[in-house]
Amino acid sequence: AKEAGKGQYASYHPDLDERAHYDAQLGAELRLAMERGEFRLLFQPVVRLPDRHPVGAEALVRWDHPSRGVVSPDEFIPAAERTGLIVPLGAWVLQEACRTAADWLHGHGATGPWTVSVNISARQLREAHFSRRVSAALAASRLPAERLMIELTETAVFDSRAAAQTLREIADLGVAIALDDFGTGHSSLGLLRNIPVSVLKVDKSFIDHITESPAEATIATAVVSLANGLDLGVVAEGVESAAQARQLHLMGYQLSQGYHFARPMAPERVRDLLVALDGR
Ligand code: C2E
Ligand code: CA
Ligand code: CA
Ligand code: CA
Numbered sequence: 001a002k003e004a005g006k007g008q009y010a011s012y013h014p015d016l017d018e019r020a021h022y023d024a025q026l027g028a029e030l031r032l033a034m035e036r037g038e039f040r041l042l043f044q045p046v047v048r049l050p051d052r053h054p055v056g057a058e059a060l061v062r063w064d065h066p067s068r069g070v071v072s073p074d075e076f077i078p079a080a081e082r083t084g085l086i087v088p089l090g091a092w093v094l095q096e097a098c099r100t101a102a103d104w105l106h107g108h109g110a111t112g113p114w115t116v117s118v119n120i121s122a123r124q125l126r127e128a129h130f131s132r133r134v135s136a137a138l139a140a141s142r143l144p145a146e147r148l149m150i151e152l153t154e155t156a157v158f159d160s161r162a163a164a165q166t167l168r169e170i171a172d173l174g175v176a177i178a179l180d181d182f183g184t185g186h187s188s189l190g191l192l193r194n195i196p197v198s199v200l201k202v203d204k205s206f207i208d209h210i211t212e213s214p215a216e217a218t219i220a221t222a223v224v225s226l227a228n229g230l231d232l233g234v235v236a237e238g239v240e241s242a243a244q245a246r247q248l249h250l251m252g253y254q255l256s257q258g259y260h261f262a263r264p265m266a267p268e269r270v271r272d273l274l275v276a277l278d279g280r
Contacts, residue, residue: 027083030076034088038064041096042264045273046117046235046257049249053277056149057270058117058257059097061089081121090124091133098141098148100267106142110274115176117149122156131169138173145174149199152177154185157195164194171196178235183223192230200227204238204258210251211243217251224252 033039043057063071080086101116124130138145150170157163157179167177178199179191183206191197202223209216220236227234236248239258248256 023079023083026076026079027085030080030083030085030089033063033065034085034092038066039089039092040064041093041100041267043100043116043267043270044257044264045262045270046255047261049245049254049256052261054114054262054270054273055255056115056117057274058151058264059093059100059119060264061093077121081123084123086121086123087127090121091137094118094120094133094137095140098137098143101147102141102143104267104271104274105144105147108271108275110271110278112274112278114274115147115149116143117151117178119180120150120152120156122153125152125156125163125166130166131173134170134175135173138175146176149176149178151180151201153180154182154191157191158185167195171198178233181237183219192232197232199233199235201235201237201257207236207238207244207248207258210247211241217247220248220253221251228252 040062041059042062043059045054046056046058047053048055061073061077063073063076065071077086080089097116097118104110127133134148134150135145137143138148152167157167171177176198177196178201179197180201181203182200184203185191200223202220206216206220206223210220211217224234226232233255234253235255235257236244236253237257239245239248239256239260241260244258245256245260
């Protein structure tokens with residue numbers, strides 16, 4: 001039996017019946033949580049090296065569970081994907097992120113060259129007319145398409161036969177597309193030819209050991225050179241130390257994200273950072 005408490009949701013039994021039961025139960029809870037408005041977004045700044053000016057922010061969903069406190073997405077996004085609830089939840093995230101960013105822009109005059117990023121799962125991408133959902137979210141919020149970036153994993157793109165066409169439609173709107181967790185999928189290089197990617201987000205696992213392992217440093221350097229050669233932006237993810245930030249800059253990385261610079265934070269705090277930047 002599962003005990004109540006933190007981490008409960010991640011600890012399903014690998015047995016398939018158990019998982020189906022777990023998913024059904026969590027699916028019902030997630031549906032209720034949506035109705036009750038228990039989700040909210042934090043935003044983690046993406047910064048420019050070496051001056052650490054914010055150039056964007058990634059929306060990261062949180063669940064304020066009435067009895068268990070804040071539940072992290074790693075504990076409920078996988079089940080939301082398996083149950084299909086990611087479709088309404090993801091739609092909410094997209095709308096809320098656009099609405100919040102439009103408020104930074106129109107409501108507070110943060111007019112610098114920043115973008116807001118939203119994570120999109122494979123299941124959302126497979127939805128019929130997903131590109132229309134994106135354009136509707138932009139129109140409803142009055143957020144210019146150029147302010148929005150969507151983040152997709154290689155696996156999400158690879159899994160979806162309709163993805164290339166849908167992504168072309170989204171790119172045609174003017175929305176930027178980032179390949180998330182770059183390097184951890186199986187088909188990275190072929191994908192770059194087939195879909196309109198403009199940014200690579202290099203997974204934290206490729207950044208973790210760059211300061212002590214020459215082999216790891218070689219890989220991280222190769223990725224930035226690939227990105228430069230293809231005229232793509234490249235973001236180093238999960239940067240936790242000043243030494244890593246320094247080395248990434250020397251390697252040619254211009255964009256970075258991680259606890260060393262800023263943790264995911266309330267939207268008002270990101271807004272203040274972006275507004276302050278405009279005054280410079
Ligand atoms: P991700 O898209 O790779 O997002 C980055 C995750 O790394 C975030 O965790 C962020 O808080 C964390 N992170 C950032 N910098 C550091 C660092 O320096 N050190 C460490 N240890 N971690 C760092 P978070 O917010 O818990 O999200 C986990 C994952 O859940 C995300 O990984 C993404 O795959 C998924 N997720 C979050 N929000 C959404 C959403 O709205 N929709 C979908 N489909 N997935 C989401
Ligand atoms: Ca992401
Ligand atoms: Ca990532
Ligand atoms: Ca990740």
